[in-house]
Amino acid sequence: MISDLNQVLSTNARGMKKSEIRELLKLTQDPDIISFAGGLPSPESFPVKELYDILCDIMKNEAQVALQYGATEGDTLLRTLLVERYNKMGMNISLKNLIITTASQQALDLISKIFIDRGDKIIVGLPSYLGALGAFNSYGADMIGIPLDEHGMNVTELEKTLSKLKSENKKPKFIYIIPDFQNPSGITMSKKRRLEIIDLAKKYDVLIIEDSPYRELRFEGEPVDTMYQLDNSGQVLMLGTFSKIFAPGFRIGWVVGNEDILDKIVVAKQSTDLCTPPYTQRIAARYVGQGLLDNNIKKIINLYRDKRDAMLEAFKQYMPEGVTWTEPEGGLFLFLTVPEHIDASKLFMDAIKEKVAFVVGSSFYCNGQGKNTMRINFSYSSIEMNIEGVKRLAKVIKSYL
């Protein structure tokens, strides 16, 4: 073995910390624990029965394609179906505007890889998706957090920051946004806010990364247009994934965007994993092509709406005064805020003793704020378990008041 591993590591690797949450999550694997911590879809949402026939058909008719290497851009059949699906939703894209990635996390990695030099500024929400913060950090990005309000990223703060950065000649590489049912807050950005942010991005000549894993899981109300669609000039790169609407175990996501940028991502992907599994891509293509995806999404929406409703009801019933939470219109998460004097990471350890788990909110804040917040997942456990978990959590919180 070499004498000093640390000395041989890249600067970026020395800055990658073992995720604290990952370590905490290990504590939640005790089967007696009701975990609100993961971001896992419900196993009930997996279309196991419909998959049988597809799997057999692929082995019978297209094994030689599915089991072989594939194109870095992705399976042309799957790409074509996704493009058609988006265009039916009112977008206007073609094959060259969509590539497949090994789920959204790879898209975040590749985007970081092609844009971020160590020390480059990027803008993220306060709070924002942990896995994105991890990807940006792994390339040494200097993240600037902009607070969210009930309509999404605060525009006044955003412009202030963009203007300051411009005056310092430190243009950020991009603004990272999850407009629909944001992770972790559950907040959906209003159309007005989307338009304002697009205007700012154009004014300051900055790209927007629109991460959209939950968009189709809307329980009520009208969908707001995607930022990609509202812009329609190539200012926005939009990330999609099958992980929450089909099966995360297949690891399939995609990027929609300007052709020249996608070209760069493809070159980067080539040396990263050559191609996303052609086998799971072909399964997804057949699944989408047979019109099964939309039915599955309807099923998931009904499932998760019930879970959210029961969760909100339980909060109302059991949470002590001083505790507040968001009421998402879709997605997998809501965000709980306890009185400021309570440290959620300390509370976490007591919650584990009471056999309930969550993710400490500060993990989602690039600046370490949010110490009195928690991300609560309602998609994974059953309604009964969710209610029981809320009871346990309320008990622990009360002990801190």
Added chain:
Amino acid sequence: MISDLNQVLSTNARGMKKSEIRELLKLTQDPDIISFAGGLPSPESFPVKELYDILCDIMKNEAQVALQYGATEGDTLLRTLLVERYNKMGMNISLKNLIITTASQQALDLISKIFIDRGDKIIVGLPSYLGALGAFNSYGADMIGIPLDEHGMNVTELEKTLSKLKSENKKPKFIYIIPDFQNPSGITMSKKRRLEIIDLAKKYDVLIIEDSPYRELRFEGEPVDTMYQLDNSGQVLMLGTFSKIFAPGFRIGWVVGNEDILDKIVVAKQSTDLCTPPYTQRIAARYVGQGLLDNNIKKIINLYRDKRDAMLEAFKQYMPEGVTWTEPEGGLFLFLTVPEHIDASKLFMDAIKEKVAFVVGSSFYCNGQGKNTMRINFSYSSIEMNIEGVKRLAKVIKSYL
């Protein structure tokens, strides 16, 4: 769209060139062309029939595991089976010494990510695997090439380089080696040579990356111990993959190595793709667990041995004097050298007109040498096509003499 994409790109992305070969390979997709260019396994090698039952069983009994998110380190069942398999082969590793990656290409990417700062030196063979050169380049590595002879990397040249780099205080981050049936040369490194290089690596305190995708495809002769095994001190990271012995379409590889290094790779992988598809991992685990892999490898060896024999026979019969080639004892490739005055990239265009393709050898040389060489794949096409392709190629080469 932003005003100047190039200005926004990272330094490394500006250095990533669209692979010339990838562009050339597009020319080879004409179905009339006999392509020796790809590195594809033969479709006949895919165990389609045996997969039916496994796929059905997984959907019946373990869909909830296979379709869900999984651990970043990989499926514990698959890891356990691979560890047992290596230990049966005489190695001495445990679970903590093996992690799963999204095929070997991801391992190359993650190793680059944790070790390479822009400008760092690394050592590679002249020639060496193109996809590895691409990965190293994507992190801005400064690659130093060491020539190969018939026993592998030249030890005198290697020591000269290591000593020079040491005197300049520029210790290389690692030495990248494919000891068995090297890509592109087909050369297998002797045991003596492996031991000498391990000694040098220890003396100069440098890691060895042993990339081993073809090792089990040995057509004759005795296998040489892996460098990992010969070292047994953690100086070597060994990469394995199912791509050539099972199915590349599943995208599963692994890294064997020192626990502390694997830990760093896992942290990097976490933000790169969260996990390799749990679904394809579980397929592989069931396939290996039922003892089917070893039979499949035997089948592939017989298949490829016949192809190699026919290819070598055709070379003898059709190639003009002045053309030489390697005679690999296994793997997928051999390497052809034409007289020095012939430029293989020019010849490539004429070969395409004659409906035969190869990869220009210089693509595998980090220093641009090898202009009169070609990589020839013999695994993909049928014996008849291989012979016909050699005839066509010989005709083109003759026209240059």
